Amino acid sequence: MALNHQDASSPAAMREPGEDSTASVRRDADAPKGAVVAATKRKEPPPETLGSIHLRTTVILSFWAIIVFFGLPLWWKTTAIYRADLPLDEMMDWDKGVACRPVFPLRISIEASSLQEHEAQHLLRTTQHALDDLNDFSAHHLRLQLAQPANASISADGSTTGGLEDEVALTIKVLPGPEQASELQSYSPVLDIYYTPNQVPSSSSSSSPLATYIANQLRTIFAEEQAMIAHLLSTSSAPPERSPKAPPPEVAEALAKWTSRSMKYSPTYHLTFSLFTPTATPSSWDIETAIEEHMKPLLDTLSSISNFTIDTQVQLYASPGVSGALLKKEDLSGFINAAEWPLSPSIGGAPTINFILYAGDMEVEGGGRSWLIPQWGGVVVQANVTDLRPTMLIFSNQLLALLGAPEAGSLPLRLMTLIRVRSAGLLLKASGTLGSLARLTRALPSISIPQSVAEGVYTTIEHLRKACDGLGGKEALRNARIAEEAAEKAFFEKSMVGQVYFPDEHKVAVYLPLLGPIGVPLVMGLLKDFKAWKKRRSAI
Amino acid sequence: MRLSKLLQLPLVLTSLLLPLPVATEHTSNWAVLVSTSRFWFNYRHLANVLSLYRTVKRLGIPDSQIILMLPDDMACNPRNAFPGTVYSNADRAVDLYGDNIEVDYRGYEVTVENFIRLLTDRVGEEMPRSKRLLTDDGSNILVYMTGHGGNEFLKFQDAEEISAFDLADAFEQMWEKKRYHELLFMIDTCQANTMYSKFYSPNIIATGSSEIDESSYSHHADNDVGVAVIDRYTYYNLEFLETKVREPSSKTTVGDLFDSYDSAKIHSNAGIRYDLFPGGEKAARERLLMDFFGNVQNVEVDTTNSSSGNSTDAEWEEDILALGKKISELRKRQEALDLQAQAQVNNSSSVPPPGSLKSEVKLPTSKIRAAKVEVDNSWFGKKAVGAWALAGCSLVWLAGSYLESSPSAS
Numbered sequence: 030m031a032l033n034h035q036d037a038s039s040p041a042a043m044r045e046p047g048e049d050s051t052a053s054v055r056r057d058a059d060a061p062k063g064a065v066v067a068a069t070k071r072k073e074p075p076p077e078t079l080g081s082i083h084l085r086t087t088v089i090l091s092f093w094a095i096i097v098f099f100g101l102p103l104w105w106k107t108t109a110i111y112r113a114d115l116p117l118d119e120m121m122d123w124d125k126g127v128a129c130r131p132v133f134p135l136r137i138s139i140e141a142s143s144l145q146e147h148e149a150q151h152l153l154r155t156t157q158h159a160l161d162d163l164n165d166f167s168a169h170h171l172r173l174q175l176a177q178p179a180n181a182s183i184s185a186d187g188s189t190t191g192g193l194e195d196e197v198a199l200t201i202k203v204l205p206g207p208e209q210a211s212e213l214q215s216y217s218p219v220l221d222i223y224y225t226p227n228q229v230p231s232s233s234s235s236s237s238p239l240a241t242y243i244a245n246q247l248r249t250i251f252a253e254e255q256a257m258i259a260h261l262l263s264t265s266s267a268p269p270e271r272s273p274k275a276p277p278p279e280v281a282e283a284l285a286k287w288t289s290r291s292m293k294y295s296p297t298y299h300l301t302f303s304l305f306t307p308t309a310t311p312s313s314w315d316i317e318t319a320i321e322e323h324m325k326p327l328l329d330t331l332s333s334i335s336n337f338t339i340d341t342q343v344q345l346y347a348s349p350g351v352s353g354a355l356l357k358k359e360d361l362s363g364f365i366n367a368a369e370w371p372l373s374p375s376i377g378g379a380p381t382i383n384f385i386l387y388a389g390d391m392e393v394e395g396g397g398r399s400w401l402i403p404q405w406g407g408v409v410v411q412a413n414v415t416d417l418r419p420t421m422l423i424f425s426n427q428l429l430a431l432l433g434a435p436e437a438g439s440l441p442l443r444l445m446t447l448i449r450v451r452s453a454g455l456l457l458k459a460s461g462t463l464g465s466l467a468r469l470t471r472a473l474p475s476i477s478i479p480q481s482v483a484e485g486v487y488t489t490i491e492h493l494r495k496a497c498d499g500l501g502g503k504e505a506l507r508n509a510r511i512a513e514e515a516a517e518k519a520f521f522e523k524s525m526v527g528q529v530y531f532p533d534e535h536k537v538a539v540y541l542p543l544l545g546p547i548g549v550p551l552v553m554g555l556l557k558d559f560k561a562w563k564k565r566r567s568a569i
Numbered sequence: 570m571r572l573s574k575l576l577q578l579p580l581v582l583t584s585l586l587l588p589l590p591v592a593t594e595h596t597s598n599w600a601v602l603v604s605t606s607r608f609w610f611n612y613r614h615l616a617n618v619l620s621l622y623r624t625v626k627r628l629g630i631p632d633s634q635i636i637l638m639l640p641d642d643m644a645c646n647p648r649n650a651f652p653g654t655v656y657s658n659a660d661r662a663v664d665l666y667g668d669n670i671e672v673d674y675r676g677y678e679v680t681v682e683n684f685i686r687l688l689t690d691r692v693g694e695e696m697p698r699s700k701r702l703l704t705d706d707g708s709n710i711l712v713y714m715t716g717h718g719g720n721e722f723l724k725f726q727d728a729e730e731i732s733a734f735d736l737a738d739a740f741e742q743m744w745e746k747k748r749y750h751e752l753l754f755m756i757d758t759c760q761a762n763t764m765y766s767k768f769y770s771p772n773i774i775a776t777g778s779s780e781i782d783e784s785s786y787s788h789h790a791d792n793d794v795g796v797a798v799i800d801r802y803t804y805y806n807l808e809f810l811e812t813k814v815r816e817p818s819s820k821t822t823v824g825d826l827f828d829s830y831d832s833a834k835i836h837s838n839a840g841i842r843y844d845l846f847p848g849g850e851k852a853a854r855e856r857l858l859m860d861f862f863g864n865v866q867n868v869e870v871d872t873t874n875s876s877s878g879n880s881t882d883a884e885w886e887e888d889i890l891a892l893g894k895k896i897s898e899l900r901k902r903q904e905a906l907d908l909q910a911q912a913q914v915n916n917s918s919s920v921p922p923p924g925s926l927k928s929e930v931k932l933p934t935s936k937i938r939a940a941k942v943e944v945d946n947s948w949f950g951k952k953a954v955g956a957w958a959l960a961g962c963s964l965v966w967l968a969g970s971y972l973e974s975s976p977s978a979s
Contacts (some may be wrong), residue, residue, distance in 0.1 A: 289596045289867065293705055359818060359867040367631030369669070378698065397870040404596055404707075465745040473738060503906065520746060521691050524684060537955075549966060 068180065082561075089554045096551065110475060112459045113483035117467045119490060124464020131453055133169045133258065138176035139246065141203040149175055152203070155237055159244035168262060169255045171247055176200060198445060199250070201243065209239075211246045218441045220246065253435040254446040260284045261453050265441065289404040293431030294455060296510060297379040300324075300428075301406075305347040306388040314386070314414045316341045323421035327428070331442055333503055334432070334451055338379065344370065349387065356393045361400055364408065368526035382406050382431055384424045388414050399423045401430060448506050455509035456496055459489055462516040476525055485519030488512075580927050595750040596707035600625045603638040603684065605716030605725045610920035612796045613787050615643045615755060617715045617751035617803040622722045627710065629817050629864035632671045636702055637686060638724050639672050640679035657799045657807075659791040673700050688739040690748065706747035711755070711861045715803065716756035720781060721767065735766040742906040743972050744770040751846075753823070753861040757802045759784045762840035777916045780804030786836045801835045810862065817863045824854025825887060891949045918956045 084536045123126040133257070139156075141149040165172055177199075199218045206223025213220055224239050304314050322341060328337045347370060350363040363386070366370070372383055381405030390412045392398060399409040407427035409420050430436075434447045463486065470478060489512045496508035601746045602625075604611075604618040644653050644666040655666040674683060682938055687702050704710060721733040743749055754775040756764050761777030768775060778785040778800070787797035788804040799807075809829045813821050830839040846853040857864065879899050 041782060099943075286869075287593070288705060290869070358868070358870060360863070361870070363629060363817065365631075367629075367633070374635075378694070380703075393870050394871065400868045400870040402868055461747070465747075469742060471746055472741070497746070522688075523686075523691050523693050526685055526691055 031268065052301060082565075086558055086562075089551075089558050093552060093555065110477045112470075112478040113480045115467065115470055115486055116482055117470060117488070120467035120486065123460040123490065123493060124309075124467065126460070129456070129460070129493065131168055131262065131456060131497065131500055133453070133500055134450060135169070135198040135251070136174055137171050137199045137201060138174050138197045139201045139203060140176045143205050145202065147152065149203075151384060152237070152240055152243075155240035156243045158240050159241050160247060163244055163248050164564065166255055166259055169251075169258050171198075171251065172337040197441065199247075199413065201247075203243075209242060211242075213250070213439045213442070218439070220250070222246065246469075250438060250442065253437055254450065256280050256284060256322065257287065257435065257446075257450050258453050261450070261457055264288075267563050287433065290401070290430060292380060292404050292421050293384065293459070294451060294513070295335065295380050296514065297338065299379045299381045299433075300337055300339045301372065301381055302339070302341040302384045302386070302424075303370075304341075304343045304386050305349075305373065306343070306345050307348060309345055311388055312345060314343065315417060319417035319421050323418065325427060327425050330440075334506065334560070336442075342371070349389070355392055356391055358394055361393065361408075362402075365402070382428065384427070385409070386411060386417075386420055399427075401427050404431070406431070448503060452496060452500060452506040452509045454536060455506070455513045456493065456500070459493055459509065459513040460514040462513075462520050463489060463493075466516075466520050470518060475540070479522060479524055482519045482522045482525065485515045485522075488515040594707075594867075595709040595860065595865065595948065596867075597634065597704070598630050598709050598711075598861070599634045599636070599702060599704050600630050601636045601638075601687070601702065601713070603679070603680065603712075603714045603716075604636075604640060605714065605723055605731075607641045607726050609643070609646050609648050611640075611641070611717075612643050612655075612794065613657075613799050615639055615641060616655055616665060616713045616798050617800055618713065619655055619809050620657040620799065622670075622714050623663070623665055624807060625862050626669075626808075626812065628859065628862045630750040630862075631864065632669070634673070634864070636700070637671065638674040638684070639678045640676060642676070645929075648795070650795070652811070653762060656791065656794065657804075659789060659794075659798060661791070670749070671699075677726070680727060681725050681729050681735070682729065685735065685739050689746075690743045699781070702748070704743075704748050706748050707797055708748070710749045710752045712752060713757075714764075715754045715757040715800065718756075718759050718760060718764060721763045723756070723758055723764055730863045733764050735903075736764065737767040737769055740768060740773065743769045744772070751860065755806070756876075757785055757800050757953045760765075761785060762842075763800075765840075765842055768845060771845050771847060773842075775842040775845070775857070776827065778835065780840060783837050802837070802839060805829065805834055806830070810858070814858055814862065816828055817859060819859055819863075821858045822854060823856045823858055823861070826858055827854070955956075 092501045114143070119128065139149065139153055141152060144152065153173050153175055160171050161172070171208040199216075199220055201222055203222050203224060206225070208223065208225060210223045211220060212223075222239075222243055225243075255281070302316055302320070304311075306312070320341075324339075348366065351360040356364065364387075372381075372385075385406065385408045387408065387410045389410055391398065391410045393410075398411060399407065401407045407424055409423055411420055414420075429443070431449065432447065434443045434449075437443075438446070466482075466486065469476070492508040492512035492515065496505045496512060499505045499508070586674045600622075602618045602622050604614045606614045610936045618639065619639070622635065625635060626632070631744040643649060643655050653660070653666065654661075656663070657665055674687075687700075688700060692701060702710075714723060718730075722730040724730045738798050739847075740752065744750075750772065752773045753772055754765055754768070755777070756775075757778040758764070759779060760783060761779050763777075763781050765773075765775035765777055779802070786801050788799045790797040806826070809826055813819070813825065813829075827839075827841050832838045843853045
């Protein structure tokens with residue numbers, strides 16, 4: 030096609046080489062009219078062949094096909110955040126307390142061997158009636174049953190007899206005695222009730238002083254537990270109508286103190302017994318036997334709730350944070366010399382409870398020599414460390430307080446209450462964690478949720494269900510423990526870290542340089558081809 | 570307006586009917602002190618953090634409850650004319666790097682990821698307890714950050730940055746998991762106030778050194794050290810804490826501290842944010858500084874066993890002796906229960922939840938975007954401008970190609 034430049038003065042030839050050649054071709058066709066025409070009317074290119082048009086359209090469409098069917102899915106797939114399916118509604122139900130209505134049916138068996146069968150039945154009915162009248166908190170109710178030899182086949186509410194089979198919270202022994210009295214046995218959960226013969230209810234009366242007396246006694250015994258559970262429920266997100274009315278201020282204060290004092294639940298606690306001496310002596314203490322004798326039995330009984338590991342240490346020349354023989358109460362918080370005393374919290378993965386024996390001659394204002402530091406441990410000041418017995422007894426008491434055991438009642442009852450309160454607490458905590466996780470999942474769409482979280486959630490729900498069904502027993506505590514652990518693990522999943530916030534401007538900044546050079550030719554090519562197609566259509 | 574108030578009324582009433590939650594106080598204090606910059610010329614940022622570290626320790630927070638993040642080691646920097654020490658004042662009276670410095674995150678461990686992991690406690694099994702923020706719903710936390718920042722970001726180590734949105738989301742996750750009771754957030758960096766502008770979680774008091782488009786300045790340089798040793802905002806905070814909060818029983822309030830901010834001295838306008846705190850400005854200002862800078866322990870003294878020790882002693886002896894017996898008994902019963910539990914069908918049917926439960930408690934289904942605190946009125950405007958800019962580019966391109974291809978060009 031390349032022709033020589035015939036006319037250098039021709040304006041058309043001056044313009045562009047491409048146009049130049051086409052113009053020359055056209056000028057050859059109508060030669061003599063020459064330059065003037067060429068300058069005003071441009072020559073059109075020869076019409077494209079149908080094949081090349083088709084080829085171009087196919088090229089453009091295949092590019093688009095690759096982009097749409099391969100590029101976009103690839104981009105979508107590689108930039109999507111994996112989010113496992115979580116049963117969000119169910120999780121929220123647990124959190125709101127809809128999925129589980131915590132009910133603590135406490136079985137209390139009455140042993141009334143001295144009474145006639147029908148008298149005992151009657152006593153049971155009237156007492157239950159009196160109890161129900163007194164109780165204003167439906168979640169925690171006492172259910173009486175007769176503990177009788179096998180011949181008694183029918184009991185008041187139709188449930189099977191045989192208190193041994195069910196988990197009995199308390200056994201009441203109704204015994205004849207000189208006067209009305211009650212005594213809580215300190216070795217086992219047994220309440221002895223003494224009655225005078227004239228108090229035996231006649232079968233006609235609907236209430237009897239003995240029944241009222243027993244009901245009142247029971248209520249007193251379980252008042253603290255009831256208040257604790259009510260407190261737990263009221264501080265959770267459970268629907269309000271389930272909680273009883275507000276407790277009186279002194280109870281509320283005691284409960285607040287109990288909450289702030291007791292350690293957060295952990296399956297394992299680490300106990301550190303430390304002896305700090307201001308001088309070189311005493312440099313040893315007989316801690317091993319003391320723990321063996323005084324601590325171990327208690328820890329063994331607590332083992333159904335938590336495990337314990339123990340270590341001990343002796344530090345010489347340790348000076349406390351405050352000095353003087355008489356310690357002021359407000360100085361006590363500074364007594365622990367946190368900067369210098371090696372009370373490291375990082376022994377193992379469990380929270381540490383510290384018990385400190387300071388071998389000095391000091392006294393707190395008002396005459397105390399020991400104090401408890403909420404959620405941390407206990408301190409005893411004692412000059413002589415040869416007899417560790419009193420110290421260990423104080424430590425045991427402090428340990429129970431730190432674990433959140435109630436203050437009143439016999440030890441077995443306190444432990445059983447602790448089990449129930451802990452399982453309620455764990456249940457509520459795990460439910461709350463589920464709710465938090467559900468809300469976070471909804472609120473933070475940029476956070477990834479691995480499959481392990483979903484598995485943890487299902488484990489939690491399964492065990493929560495079991496725990497909720499059997500609340501009050503040890504099995505419930507076990508299930509609640511598993512549920513709580515799984516819930517915590519799911520919530521604190523390591524890979525769920527939301528530090529991937531990109532403002533929209535960043536996204537534009539990332540994609541524009543990438544997509545600009547690709548997108549513009551693609552779109553323009555499509556548009557041009559579309560225009561050409563339309564033109565052809567209208568021309569036909 | 571009136572209608573919405575009427576609608577709120579039942580809510581108010583129900584909240585009155587509810588058992589009033591006991592006004593619980595915090596049970597522990599934690600401090601997270603973070604410097605985010607490396608290199609010798611950022612000496613002052615580490616000095617800032619170490620000064621604050623010294624202050625909270627002085628006021629009683631134990632080391633185990635302080636998380637200290639130092640990205641560089643100024644004390645051992647070869648350029649340090651006073652090896653092994655860090656000073657925050659040209660008088661060099663107090664060596665901040667003296668005894669008992671427990672740095673939890675050091676050097677290249679100070680990253681955005683680690684910081685967010687620390688706050689949200691999403692850490693691996695291998696993380697020791699001393700490097701974790703083991704707070705609960707009774708913990709008051711002081712979060713102090715310093716470094717180089719800009720509008721809605723804070724640089725970490727010259728390599729990455731944390732955005733205000735990520736920080737806000739991290740706090741929200743903490744709140745959601747009940748990991749703090751109240752939180753005081755302080756930040757000393759350029760345009761610091763933008764860092765807390767995106768927070769949306771309750772119970773946070775936030776304060777920063779400078780407004781948007783405003784720098785935060787250093788206070789003075791030590792000519793022998795050769796660099797600036799402390800920032801102005803931190804300097805005046807510390808000055809207040811040193812002079813007004815002498816001992817742990819101090820009753821100085823947060824409001825007193827905020828009132829002491831003087832933009833003439835700080836050379837920038839320190840900002841304060843109260844709106845997230847329940848009770849607003851008034852309640853927040855009444856909080857004691859010791860609630861955040863000190864450690865409160867409500868010690869319970871056992872007075873019973875001091876004089877009348879014998880009775881408790883005897884009682885306990887009895888109990889513990891009884892325990893021995895009880896254990897065996899419990900064990901037996903436990904075994905019996907275990908056996909029986911396998912066979913026993915769950916006959917204690919739980920009461921099904923009544924269907925009439927108040928289900929109008931609203932599900933927070935809507936996505937919370939971090940930026941929701943600031944109602945962006947010109948959101949659509951911005952989007953429109955952006956769209957127009959993009960459309961304009963395309964138009965110019967199209968026009969160009971059109972002009973090029975048009976025959977009238979000749």
